[in-house]
Amino acid sequence: MGSSKFQEALQSGKFVVTAEAGPLKGTSTTELEEIASVLRGKVDALNVTDQQSSVMRLGSMATCHLLKDWGMEPIFQMTCRDRNRIALQSDLLSAHVLGIENCLALTGDLPSLGDHRQAKPVYDLDSVQLLWAIKRLNEGYDIAGNELKGKTNFFAGAVVNPGADTEAAYELQIIKMQKKIEAGARFFQTQAVYDPVTFAKFMKRVEHFKVPVLAGVIPLKSAGMARFMNKNVAGVFVPEQFITKMAEAENKVKAGIEIAANLIKDLKNICQGVHLMAIGWEKKVPEILKTAGLIS
Amino acid sequence: MITAERKSFDQIKESIKEFESLLVLGCGTCVSVCMAGGEKEVGLLASELRIKNRLDGRDVRIGEATIQRQCDQEFIGPILETARKYDAVLSMACGAGVQLVAEMLAPMRVIPALNTRFIGITQEEGVWVERCRACGNCVLADYGGICPITMCAKSLVNGPCGGSKGGKCEASNEKDCAWVLIYNRLKKQNRLENIFKMFMPKDYSTQAHPAQMVNEAYLKVGVEEKHGK
Numbered sequence: 001m002g003s004s005k006f007q008e009a010l011q012s013g014k015f016v017v018t019a020e021a022g023p024l025k026g027t028s029t030t031e032l033e034e035i036a037s038v039l040r041g042k043v044d045a046l047n048v049t050d051q052q053s054s055v056m057r058l059g060s061m062a063t064c065h066l067l068k069d070w071g072m073e074p075i076f077q078m079t080c081r082d083r084n085r086i087a088l089q090s091d092l093l094s095a096h097v098l099g100i101e102n103c104l105a106l107t108g109d110l111p112s113l114g115d116h117r118q119a120k121p122v123y124d125l126d127s128v129q130l131l132w133a134i135k136r137l138n139e140g141y142d143i144a145g146n147e148l149k150g151k152t153n154f155f156a157g158a159v160v161n162p163g164a165d166t167e168a169a170y171e172l173q174i175i176k177m178q179k180k181i182e183a184g185a186r187f188f189q190t191q192a193v194y195d196p197v198t199f200a201k202f203m204k205r206v207e208h209f210k211v212p213v214l215a216g217v218i219p220l221k222s223a224g225m226a227r228f229m230n231k232n233v234a235g236v237f238v239p240e241q242f243i244t245k246m247a248e249a250e251n252k253v254k255a256g257i258e259i260a261a262n263l264i265k266d267l268k269n270i271c272q273g274v275h276l277m278a279i280g281w282e283k284k285v286p287e288i289l290k291t292a293g294l295i296s
Numbered sequence: 297m298i299t300a301e302r303k304s305f306d307q308i309k310e311s312i313k314e315f316e317s318l319l320v321l322g323c324g325t326c327v328s329v330c331m332a333g334g335e336k337e338v339g340l341l342a343s344e345l346r347i348k349n350r351l352d353g354r355d356v357r358i359g360e361a362t363i364q365r366q367c368d369q370e371f372i373g374p375i376l377e378t379a380r381k382y383d384a385v386l387s388m389a390c391g392a393g394v395q396l397v398a399e400m401l402a403p404m405r406v407i408p409a410l411n412t413r414f415i416g417i418t419q420e421e422g423v424w425v426e427r428c429r430a431c432g433n434c435v436l437a438d439y440g441g442i443c444p445i446t447m448c449a450k451s452l453v454n455g456p457c458g459g460s461k462g463g464k465c466e467a468s469n470e471k472d473c474a475w476v477l478i479y480n481r482l483k484k485q486n487r488l489e490n491i492f493k494m495f496m497p498k499d500y501s502t503q504a505h506p507a508q509m510v511n512e513a514y515l516k517v518g519v520e521e522k523h524g525k
Contacts, residue, residue, distance in 0.1 A: 080450075085497060107457040110449055110467050121450065128454035129497045143497065161458035168479040169460045175491050176455030182494060191458055234461040 004101035005073045006045040007155040010187060010212045016273030017294060018075065018189065018214055019285050020047040021067075023058035029066060035282040036070040042286045042295055045073040047104060047189070047275070051082060054114025061091060065098040075157070076100045079108025084124035085133065085143060092137055096152040103154045104189065105130040105180075128176065128183045131156055135184035158185035160213075162193065162202035163235035174205060181211055189275040191235045192218040194242060196266035203270050212272035219260040219281055219288060223247035257284060261291035268292075297326040297417075298390045299424045300333060300410040305344060308386070311407050312345075315356065315383040320345070320409070321375070321397065322362030323389035330424050333388030333410050335362040341388065341409060357382070366393025372400050380404065432502030438490055440481035445498070447474035453495040 009016050021035050039046060046067060050060040064074035076095050083091065092103065107127045111119040125133060133143045140151035158180040164170040177188065193199045193215045203213065218236075220226050223246040226238040242259050249255030264274050276285050289295045302308075312318055320342045328334025342360045349356045359382060363371045366389035379385050379397075384405040387394040390412040398406035414426040429446045435453070436443055445451045449467040456475035459466025463476045482488050 107450060107452065109459070112467060123450045123452065124500065125497050126450070126452045126454050127457075128494065132494070132496075159458060164458075165461065166463050166476065168476040168483075169456065169463065169473070172456050172460075172475055172479055172491070173458070179454055179492065179494055234459045234466065 004155045006075065006102050007186075009044040010272065015268055015294065016045075016212070016214060017043045017276065017289060018045045018047055018273065019043045019276045019278060019282060020049060021063070021282055022049045022052050022279075023060065023063045025055065025057045027058065029058070029063075032063060032066065033070060036067055036072050038283045039285060040071050042289060043276075044273075045075050045102060047075040047077055050077045050079045050106070050108070051114070052109075054081065054109045054111045054116070054119075056114070056116055061095050061098065061100065064095065064100045068099050073102070074100060075102040075104050077104045077106060078130065079106045080123050080125050080127060080130055081108030081111065082119075082122055084122055088125060088130060089133055089137060089142055092134060092152055092154065093148075096137075096154070101153065101155055102157070103134060104157045104159065105134065105185070106159055127158060128179045131158060131180055131183035131185050138184075155186060156184050157187035157189065159190065160188050160206075161191040161235035162199055162215075163191060163195075163237055165235065165237075177206060178209065181209055186211060188213045190214070190216040192216040192229070192233075192277065193267065194236070194238045194263065196263065196270060199267070200270045214273040214275040215267045215271050216277060217260055217263055217267070217274050218277045218279060219284070220246050220256045221281065222252055222256075253284070256281075257288050257291055260288045261293075264288070264292035264294065297329050297415070298392075299330045299413045299416045299426075300327045300390050301330075301413060302332055302337065302341070302388075302410055303408070305348075308341070308407075308409050309345070309348065312384065312386055315405075317357035317359070317382040318345070318384055318386055319359045319361060319379050319382040320386045321366070321379070321388060322360075323366040323387075323393050324362055324364040325367075327388065327390055327393075327410060328362075329418070331422075333390075338362050338388055341386075366390075366397050369396065369400065372397055376400060431498070431500075432507070433499055435495075438493070438495070439478045440485055440487065440490075442474060442478045442481055444474055444478065447472075447477065451498075453498065455491065 019039055021032060048060045048063045051057060060077050064076045067074040105127045111121050134154050134156045136143050137152040138154055140148050160177045161173050164173045223243045226243045226246060229236045230238055246255055267274055278285055320338050322335050322338035323333050338360050342358050345358055361375055363375055365371045379401055384407055386407050386409050387397050388409045394406055394408045415428040415430055416424045416426045419425045426446055431445050444453050449465055450457060456473055460473035463473055465471040465473050482490055
């Protein structure tokens with residue numbers, strides 16, 4: 001079986017761009033189709049989140065399948081929060097049958113952060129074990145050791161938080177990254193990066209793993225959003241200069257796009273690509289990439 | 297110990313409103329230590345019920361008793377006769393105690409007065425915290441004596457999620473990230489290499505409910521004593 005288009009993009013050595021789309025709550029796919037048509041040909045792949053922030057929505061697998069139909073290369077995000085090992089493996093088989101080739105394994109936020117706070121969290125497998133499960137399915141076996149009639153062919157990846165704020169948390173992120181690679185992760189997408197200097201140090205630390213890393217970029221929409229992330233989102237640190245720029249900017253959209261584009265320019269020399277989490281600004285991604293000089 | 301906390305007075309009142317006599321039955325072990333269902337709490341709840349009934353103009357006979365353990369037939373046996381003189385028993389034991397008392401008094405009604413919470417320790421006076429999920433396959437040796445199954449909100453065994461902030465958990469900034477604790481403990485023990493091990497998916501078949509355990513050696517001795525050698 002061949003490689004996915006996303007895998008080929010990474011292997012080509014070019015600076016790879018992925019973006020993120022979150023399915024909506026409900027069955028409406030109009031917005032997703034619009035995002036797909038805006039981003040087609042502009043990004044190498046599109047991640048589809050899995051019940052992001054533990055808010056119940058349309059599923060990632062069905063959305064990934066639709067994206068294939070719309071000519072996009074999807075990355076199927078899969079968390080360990082809502083499914084046990086039977087359901088996770090079965091969904092991976094189903095995703096394969098639907099033509100999905102890339103999978104991103106995540107732990108998943110706690111249900112208490114979402115809109116069904118009384119839900120029972122699962123976490124039967126963790127993200128390292130999920131990667132291992134994908135590897136086993138690719139090899140033609142389930143994790144109980146039973147042989148499959150027809151195996152999967154996933155290009156599996158994982159996430160890492162390069163901005164962990166204590167020595168222990170930082171070292172643990174690198175240790176877990178190593179374990180994820182050993183379990184089968186072949187690319188990484190990171191939490192949002194705002195300080196290329198600190199991120200460059202992180203990349204130096206993980207260089208020897210020789211696994212491509214796409215740095216997370218979240219365009220700022222306002223000073224308030226930046227302050228909120230600094231206070232509440234683990235591993236995200238927006239420097240004061242960006243907050244001031246956003247606060248003083250007359251045209252916030254233009255300022256947010258400029259900051260993101262400049263970050264991408266800096267990151268180009270540090271890692272293998274960027275992962276744009278636009279959170280509602282998906283249709284502005286082409287403009288960000290254009291300002292960063294990645295597309296014309 | 298097994299910790300528990302009392303249901304709200306309104307909930308308790310609602311659950312016993314049909315009875316004209318009631319035995320409030322305490323348990324002298326775990327729930328006594330965590331101040332939820334011991335002799336003192338039986339006295340308090342019984343008094344509260346008596347006052348409320350008087351205010352409501354209801355004539356309900358309320359008795360009090362506390363036995364050493366409601367999870368042990370040996371201690372329930374002597375109280376059965378007394379208990380049957382009431383319409384119902386309001387048990388202040390954990391869920392296990394309530395069930396055994398209900399089984400031995402069946403078909404008499406036994407109503408729980410507590411919500412059973414967790415297996416935990418006393419952190420300070422009046423504060424109890426969970427320390428064990430009774431997973432049936434103890435992994436504490438691998439993690440420097442800190443349980444990732446219990447202390448990590450997601451029971452992660454291969455390292456933290458990305459949600460740890462300032463050494464605290466994504467679930468609550470008042471709770472420590474278990475993985476930061478494990479890292480620091482293992483580092484002090486010079487055993488950090490332990491974290492690099494890949495831990496395979498946990499065997500949750502040990503959690504099949506209802507669980508049972510049998511001490512074969514003890515059973516054998518019991519049989520020999522009963523039937524002579």
